Amino acid sequence: VKLAAALLAATLPAAAARADQVFLREPDAPRALFGDGVRFERSTLELSAAELDDLSRRVGRKVEVRQVPFLAVSSGSGELLGWVFVLDVVGQSLPITFAVGVKVDGRVQDVQVMVYREPHGSEIRERRFRAQFAGKNGDQPLVVGKDIDAITGATISSHSAAYAVRKGLALAEILRRRVDRKSP
Amino acid sequence: VTPGVGLTLLAIAALAPAPEPVRAGGAPCSEVVLERARPMMATIVTVTARGCPAELLEERIREAFAEMERLAGLLSEWSPESAVSLVNRNAGLKPVRVPGEVLELLDGAAQVSLRTSGSFDVTWAALADLWRFGGTGAPRLPPPDEVKRRRALVAFRDVVLDPPASTAFLRRPGMRLGLGGIAKGYIAEAGATLLVSRGVRDVLVAASGDISARGRNGDRPWVVAIRDPREPSRALGTVELHDESISTSGDYEQFFVIDGRRYHHILDPRTGYPATASVGVTVIAPRGADADALATGLFVLGPERAATVVRDDPDVSVVLVGRDGQVHVAGASHRFQLLASP
Numbered sequence: 001v002k003l004a005a006a007l008l009a010a011t012l013p014a015a016a017a018r019a020d021q022v023f024l025r026e027p028d029a030p031r032a033l034f035g036d037g038v039r040f041e042r043s044t045l046e047l048s049a050a051e052l053d054d055l056s057r058r059v060g061r062k063v064e065v066r067q068v069p070f071l072a073v074s075s076g077s078g079e080l081l082g083w084v085f086v087l088d089v090v091g092q093s094l095p096i097t098f099a100v101g102v103k104v105d106g107r108v109q110d111v112q113v114m115v116y117r118e119p120h121g122s123e124i125r126e127r128r129f130r131a132q133f134a135g136k137n138g139d140q141p142l143v144v145g146k147d148i149d150a151i152t153g154a155t156i157s158s159h160s161a162a163y164a165v166r167k168g169l170a171l172a173e174i175l176r177r178r179v180d181r182k183s184p
Numbered sequence: 185v186t187p188g189v190g191l192t193l194l195a196i197a198a199l200a201p202a203p204e205p206v207r208a209g210g211a212p213c214s215e216v217v218l219e220r221a222r223p224m225m226a227t228i229v230t231v232t233a234r235g236c237p238a239e240l241l242e243e244r245i246r247e248a249f250a251e252m253e254r255l256a257g258l259l260s261e262w263s264p265e266s267a268v269s270l271v272n273r274n275a276g277l278k279p280v281r282v283p284g285e286v287l288e289l290l291d292g293a294a295q296v297s298l299r300t301s302g303s304f305d306v307t308w309a310a311l312a313d314l315w316r317f318g319g320t321g322a323p324r325l326p327p328p329d330e331v332k333r334r335r336a337l338v339a340f341r342d343v344v345l346d347p348p349a350s351t352a353f354l355r356r357p358g359m360r361l362g363l364g365g366i367a368k369g370y371i372a373e374a375g376a377t378l379l380v381s382r383g384v385r386d387v388l389v390a391a392s393g394d395i396s397a398r399g400r401n402g403d404r405p406w407v408v409a410i411r412d413p414r415e416p417s418r419a420l421g422t423v424e425l426h427d428e429s430i431s432t433s434g435d436y437e438q439f440f441v442i443d444g445r446r447y448h449h450i451l452d453p454r455t456g457y458p459a460t461a462s463v464g465v466t467v468i469a470p471r472g473a474d475a476d477a478l479a480t481g482l483f484v485l486g487p488e489r490a491a492t493v494v495r496d497d498p499d500v501s502v503v504l505v506g507r508d509g510q511v512h513v514a515g516a517s518h519r520f521q522l523l524a525s526p
Contacts, residue, residue, distance in 0.1 A: 024221075036243070096228070113221035113223065148408065148409045150408050151409045151410075151411055152410055152466055153392075153411030153413075153434055153437075153464075154413070154434030154435065154464065155393055155437060155438070156437055157437065157438055158223060158228055161223030164223075
């Protein structure tokens with residue numbers, strides 16, 4: 001178990017350099033995707049060379065990492081409900097970390113963003129950023145020292161979610177095939 | 185509070201159509217702030233909500249995402265089965281029955297089109313496939329003749345809505361609806377409204393730059409920073425939101441460059457080419473769809489004409505950065521806490 005956890009830690013994106021926006025932490029992902037009352041177990045999928053080729057073909061990009069951490073999600077009574085894959089996808093700008101949930105029947109359960117990295121520098125949420133206001137508008141205490149809840153700007157396009165879903169589905173397919181092989 | 189009481193309240197809240205508020209009377213719990221994000225409408229949608237208990241709040245946020253996904257499904261012009269796609273496929277042929285939300289949105293769009301002299305126009309999409317932004321193919325400029333031909337199909341007055349029959353119709357073949365300039369604002373507000381209707385009073389929903397606020401963030405209002413379109417890693421200023429929406433149109437996220445010239449994704453419906461008068465516009469309005477559509481329309485109009493459009497409207501506030509980098513404010517402009525222009 002410790003080894004699996006260590007592998008997971010090594011493979012997960014260096015989550016949250018301080019300024020990243022973290023929406024969902026890994027231990028909360030199964031519940032957020034599959035609902036309350038679920039249990040989960042961390043595990044690592046070791047891909048064979050053939051499986052790696054198959055995966056690369058299905059997602060349309062060369063995949064080189066052979067060890068894929070995942071969370072197996074089950075109901076309170078122990079029935080396997082599906083899997084959560086934590087996938088770091090590089091899009092047009094900075095990588096976004098998605099949690100992709102796939103049901104045991106191979107269909108998508110849900111997709112959520114775990115870590116989002118601001119493409120324009122995260123200073124907008126930082127103390128340093130707020131100092132701009134202090135320096136220039138020192139006589140306006142209304143603004144100084146306040147937190148900012150969101151940023152409005154031109155729409156940032158993210159097409160990487162589709163890739164995350166494709167990859168999650170392909171990984172689940174590999175897991176499903178292995179389960180099939182084991183059953184009588 | 186005994187565990188039994190807490191459980192009963194949870195059960196009631198989960199079953200009733202309009203359940204007791206999160207932070208329901210009689211069951212004190214300590215307030216939490218949850219922030220959740222999902223990919224939707226080709227961008228990232230974020231919900232921030234305050235309340236308790238955490239499990240119930242989490243469930244309410246899931247419901248809000250489900251509602252927003254439902255609406256995005258109706259309004260997408262890319263999904264072939266959406267209501268909007270059905271209207272597009274029947275352009276010039278016949279009226280199509282559409283859900284009430286689609287009629288409501290198209291009616292709101294027509295109001296903004298009238299107000300901005302057609303600078304915001306949902307039928308702009310007749311031009312859409314001539315311009316490829318953010319795609320994988322090599323950028324190219326569309327043939328001028330083709331732009332001219334398609335431009336003739338951009339005509340919001342030829343969108344025929346029949347509320348009693350609940351139908352929408354594009355009068356001429358080749359016309360096409362594209363709701364990218366209004367749907368995100370509409371959907372962000374719908375997400376916030378759903379949460380409020382289910383007892384979550386304090387909510388901020390952000391579909392990338394289209395943001396809708398309800399209630400407060402603890403002991404202060406929700407505060408939104410406006411990205412500086414001239415230097416997107418910095419802010420132009422901040423604004424407090426009080427049960428209203430804010431949207432921004434900018435030319436710095438989706439564009440391509442040919443021969444040193446930048447072509448961005450906000451087209452002027454009247455020319456068929458990218459609008460050139462502004463680099464960024466932010467609008468606050470009571471309704472999310474209005475904020476979103478006005479941001480697009482005023483971006484196209486540019487500073488002088490934009491100021492005329494909102495001059496006597498106490499409900500709308502605008503910050504506009506012109507092509508020359510000058511910052512203009514209009515409408516209820518005192519609300520913006522702007523930084524000094526660099």
